[in-house]
Amino acid sequence: xxNTSPLKWFASRExxxxxxxxxxxxxxxxxxxxxxxxxxxxxxxTYAFVAIDLVMCWGKAGILSxxxxxxxxxxxxxxxxxxKLEASTPEATAIQSTPGIPDFMDWNQLTELPWFWEPFHSxxxxxxxxxxxxxxxxxxxxxxxFTRRVGGVYFAIITQAIAAILTILIIGQQGYTGxxxxxxxxxxxxxxxxxxxxxxxxxxxxxxxxxFVCLFVARFVQNRKLGRILVAMNAQExxxxxxxxxxxxxxxxxxxxxxxxxxxxxxxxxxxxxxMSPSFVGIVPSIEMVIFAAVGGxxxxxxxxxxxxxxxxxxxxxxxxxPELWLYxxxxxxxxxxxxxxxGLAGLWQSHARPWLARLRLPDxxxxxxxxxxxxxxxxxxxxxxxxxxxxxxESTP
Numbered sequence: 218x219x220n221t222s223p224l225k226w227f228a229s230r231e232x233x234x235x236x237x238x239x240x241x242x243x244x245x246x247x248x249x250x251x252x253x254x255x256x257x258x259x260x261x262x263t264y265a266f267v268a269i270d271l272v273m274c275w276g277k278a279g280i281l282s283x284x285x286x287x288x289x290x291x292x293x294x295x296x297x298x299x300x301k302l303e304a305s306t307p308e309a310t311a312i313q314s315t316p317g318i319p320d321f322m323d324w325n326q327l328t329e330l331p332w333f334w335e336p337f338h339s340x341x342x343x344x345x346x347x348x349x350x351x352x353x354x355x356x357x358x359x360x361x362x363f364t365r366r367v368g369g370v371y372f373a374i375i376t377q378a379i380a381a382i383l384t385i386l387i388i389g390q391q392g393y394t395g396x397x398x399x400x401x402x403x404x405x406x407x408x409x410x411x412x413x414x415x416x417x418x419x420x421x422x423x424x425x426x427x428x429f430v431c432l433f434v435a436r437f438v439q440n441r442k443l444g445r446i447l448v449a450m451n452a453q454e455x456x457x458x459x460x461x462x463x464x465x466x467x468x469x470x471x472x473x474x475x476x477x478x479x480x481x482x483x484x485x486x487x488x489x490x491x492x493m494s495p496s497f498v499g500i501v502p503s504i505e506m507v508i509f510a511a512v513g514g515x516x517x518x519x520x521x522x523x524x525x526x527x528x529x530x531x532x533x534x535x536x537x538x539x540p541e542l543w544l545y546x547x548x549x550x551x552x553x554x555x556x557x558x559x560x561g562l563a564g565l566w567q568s569h570a571r572p573w574l575a576r577l578r579l580p581d582x583x584x585x586x587x588x589x590x591x592x593x594x595x596x597x598x599x600x601x602x603x604x605x606x607x608x609x610x611x612e613s614t615p
Contacts, residue, residue: 233249234519235432236391242425252253252414259421259489261529262428266482268509268521269428269435270475276515277444277506278471279451284376285479285506288351291499292480293320294387295350297493299343300333304404317587319400325392340407348477355476359469366465368454373476377500384499411488422487424485431478435518438474447471475530511554514563522561568573 226232245257267285274280313323318330336342358379358545362372387394395401403411410416438444449456451463458464487493496502505528513524530549535543554561 227310256417263482263486265522265525267506268525271510280449281373282376284380286503288476289483291351292483293487293493295346296484296487298337300403321343321395351476351480355473359472363465387495401492410482514561517563520563
């Protein structure tokens with residue numbers, strides 16, 4: 218890969234695509250939308266983190282995970298635990314039978330804070346846990362599966378089962394997790410009220426910044442030798458293994474990186490929405506996240522972002538106007554993507570939109586061809602070629 222300066226890269230076609238996305242998210246949408254709608258876009262962007270990591274796992278490495286909601290939820294729950302403890306001071310919970318613990322614990326007759334909640338009093342530990350806990354779980358799953366060469370549809374089903382198990386576990390342990398309602402009534406972050414319009418706008422820009430950090434990390438991996446190995450594993454895994462590469466190690470690595478991206482998205486979701494529940498962890502949200510990547514284009518990082526934005530916007534519009542039909546719309550959209558444009562919006566852009574725009578910019582400049590007369594192979598009479606001399610003249614020539 219050639220080393221190019223940042224200025225040259227931003228002037229390239231790929232760099233212009235990134236600048237167009239930045240212009241949309243940083244300038245156009247904040248100016249065009251009110252704080253409520255902008256906060257909804259920020260919520261959509263938290264799903265874009267998951268769509269990006271699915272491009273790395275599914276699109277590049279061929280690892281289809283139907284349980285990315287697990288890592289999204291773990292990151293969100295870690296952030297929610299810190300925010301809930303901050304809101305559960307003895308003064309704020311004085312009316313409870315046990316002050317100083319979250320309200321749902323008091324409702325379930327817990328008399329002290331569980332030991333695994335204690336470290337979340339620290340914001341530094343929380344930031345480490347947001348990434349560390351999902352990555353640790355991803356490493357355990359990846360090591361158990363990939364070292365035994367479990368992949369394809371079997372790996373997809375196993376990740377789906379893990380999502381279902383975690384959802385049941387969260388709902389069943391209501392005294393420790395908030396149960397089906399989740400962890401709610403999150404108000405402040407380090408004393409800063411996150412419910413105001415100003416705070417929601419700031420959190421939106423923080424989310425955009427982190428999204429671009431993940432985009433550039435994914436692009437860095439994709440454009441290096443590691444990225445080419447991942448693509449090769451997707452196409453011919455056995456050949457890569459016979460070439461001496463540890464395929465399982467590469468799969469574990471990219472699966473852990475993907476889990477960290479999902480976790481960051483989950484933490485930003487908790488901050489912007491103000492709660493976290495098991496409804497964002499299970500099978501249905503995990504499959505929806507795959508749809509985001511499929512619609513945008515499972516081979517395109519930017520396409521995944523646009524796919525997350527468009528599908529969630531359509532979900533909001535349809536659920537408001539046709540609440541009974543939007544699930545059928547989502548299913549039909551996924552089927553249409555698989556059958557008619559498997560490369561998603563990015564594939565349509567490459568195959569149709571870009572050639573059409575190129576034809577508009579470059580008018581048809583084709584001119585009638587003026588081919589030079591080939592040199593004579595043999596000299597004729599008077600310098601003419603033999604083909605140009607009449608046959609009678611050739612006969613009379615001595």
